[in-house]
Amino acid sequence: MEHNTGHPASRVLAAARNDLALLKEQGESSSLTHWKVFCSVVNLFNKHLCPHDFVKTLYLAWIVTYEKYEQNLRALSAIRLFLVSDALECLARQGVRVLGPWKVAVKAVIGFLRYSESVKLWVLDVFCDANLCPDINIRLDMLLIIHVWRCGCNYGVIRGVDVGERIAAGLVQLYEYMNVTHHFIPEDSKFDLCRPSFRVLYSLNKTGHLTETFKKATQQIESLSVGPEARFVARMVELVSGGLVMTMERFQSKTLNAENTMQMFEMALVQLVELVFSIYNVETFCYRGLSKVACVAYIQVAKANFELLPALSSPEFAFRCDFLRKTFDRISEVLFKSPKSKTLAQLLMADHKEELVKITGGDFIPQDLAQSSQVAKDCPERFLDGLTQTPMESPVLLRRSQVTVDETTLVYLLLQKAPQCPFTRTPLHYGSFCRIPKLHQEIHAWRTTGRLNVDHQEPSSSAGH
Numbered sequence: 069m070e071h072n073t074g075h076p077a078s079r080v081l082a083a084a085r086n087d088l089a090l091l092k093e094q095g096e097s098s099s100l101t102h103w104k105v106f107c108s109v110v111n112l113f114n115k116h117l118c119p120h121d122f123v124k125t126l127y128l129a130w131i132v133t134y135e136k137y138e139q140n141l142r143a144l145s146a147i148r149l150f151l152v153s154d155a156l157e158c159l160a161r162q163g164v165r166v167l168g169p170w171k172v173a174v175k176a177v178i179g180f181l182r183y184s185e186s187v188k189l190w191v192l193d194v195f196c197d198a199n200l201c202p203d204i205n206i207r208l209d210m211l212l213i214i215h216v217w218r219c220g221c222n223y224g225v226i227r228g229v230d231v232g233e234r235i236a237a238g239l240v241q242l243y244e245y246m247n248v249t250h251h252f253i254p255e256d257s258k259f260d261l262c263r264p265s266f267r268v269l270y271s272l273n274k275t276g277h278l279t280e281t282f283k284k285a286t287q288q289i290e291s292l293s294v295g296p297e298a299r300f301v302a303r304m305v306e307l308v309s310g311g312l313v314m315t316m317e318r319f320q321s322k323t324l325n326a327e328n329t330m331q332m333f334e335m336a337l338v339q340l341v342e343l344v345f346s347i348y349n350v351e352t353f354c355y356r357g358l359s360k361v362a363c364v365a366y367i368q369v370a371k372a373n374f375e376l377l378p379a380l381s382s383p384e385f386a387f388r389c390d391f392l393r394k395t396f397d398r399i400s401e402v403l404f405k406s407p408k409s410k411t412l413a414q415l416l417m418a419d420h421k422e423e424l425v426k427i428t429g430g431d432f433i434p435q436d437l438a439q440s441s442q443v444a445k446d447c448p449e450r451f452l453d454g455l456t457q458t459p460m461e462s463p464v465l466l467r468r469s470q471v472t473v474d475e476t477t478l479v480y481l482l483l484q485k486a487p488q489c490p491f492t493r494t495p496l497h498y499g500s501f502c503r504i505p506k507l508h509q510e511i512h513a514w515r516t517t518g519r520l521n522v523d524h525q526e527p528s529s530s531a532g533h
Contacts, residue, residue, distance in 0.1 A: 357479025
């Protein structure tokens with residue numbers, strides 16, 4: 069391919085080609101070759117900082133490195149590592165805002181990076197700061213860089229900045245924009261942001277950087293004032309379960325091969341074990357609203373375990389299938405046997421018992437839970453959730469529609485991107501609903517004694533917060 073010899077990058081790289089040939093004849097080491105070839109390109113970055121020249125330089129350098137090192141992938145990676153790292157350091161020094169043509173330039177450099185503190189701080193700024201980079205997709209693309217840090221720096225402190233805390237804060241801002249179809253399982257069957265985001269979440273959870281996020285989420289749900297942290301926790305699980313649904317659909321329609329299907333199932337299951345069904349986090353998902361999200365995720369995992377794995381069974385996948393079955397058993401054990409997850413298990417039986425029995429045969433469901441799910445049959449009508457028609461525990465009045473629902477239902481509605489009343493289609497916000505203490509007491513008395521309060525009063529419209 070011919071290049072424009074009048075372009076500064078073309079002249080620099082023409083000389084670089086000659087240097088490569090000469091150094092090769094002299095038998096110089098690959099590391100020295102890398103340095104000599106690209107120091108002139110780095111100088112060019114410092115002198116010609118316009119989007120067109122920037123991208124042109126990167127593109128031509130990419131061509132040269134491929135032509136000279138296509139037989140040595142390790143050397144190729146090393147060269148590109150130096151090149152892209154220095155390019156990003158140049159952007160960081162100049163304080164470039166990612167707007168207009170610079171969006172193309174930034175897209176061009178997301179890839180190989182060395183572990184430079186200045187680069188990390190710049191990447192974190194772009195990832196977290198909407199003013200610096202208003203483009204949501206470019207900010208999400210930073211996960212392609214961030215996920216490679218997980219082993220090297222353990223999300224430690226860089227120049228007084230806690231990297232893990234900033235990444236967690238950035239995820240809380242951005243996760244609502246992630247889409248299963250575009251970011252997790254694109255049409256070309258490449259997992260795009262699926263693996264990077266899973267790895268980042270896994271590492272943040274292991275290093276304790278999600279603890280504060282989970283704490284804020286539970287506080288918001290307890291006060292019925294759902295904020296970004298609670299929505300993030302819910303969205304995190306919804307993406308995993310949604311990814312599983314699409315994985316099964318794509319596999320059954322033969323648009324996703326067995327290997328990619330297995331990879332997605334493995335990632336989703338490990339993610340749910342670590343972030344939802346571990347003994348450390350499962351209590352968070354017992355809170356109203358989040359419990360519904362967790363139950364849906366468990367149903368999708370059960371479907372994949374009982375319907376998808378048999379279709380993937382082969383000598384090639386035998387060990388991996390066995391691992392996935394044992395992992396599902398671990399999830400079920402935490403869900404049904406741990407005292408911490410009792411509320412979650414009860415909701416699962418109340419909302420999904422028939423579906424779960426159909427999928428699994430119901431052999432592993434504890435008898436006491438199976439029997440307790442029959443309570444709905446004897447429940448007084450005024451104790452039933454106006455939307456789900458299941459027995460309530462903590463009733464809430466929707467002021468506009470005057471319909472009573474359980475807090476679990478309300479919080480689930482509030483967790484949506486644009487919460488609205490299902491009966492009037494009007495926005496739901498703090499003040500458009502209230503707790504009903506009197507009815508709550510009656511429901512509690514009926515659940516514990518089996519008796520009804522004959523002096524029951526109608527719900528009050530006064531706030532119960």
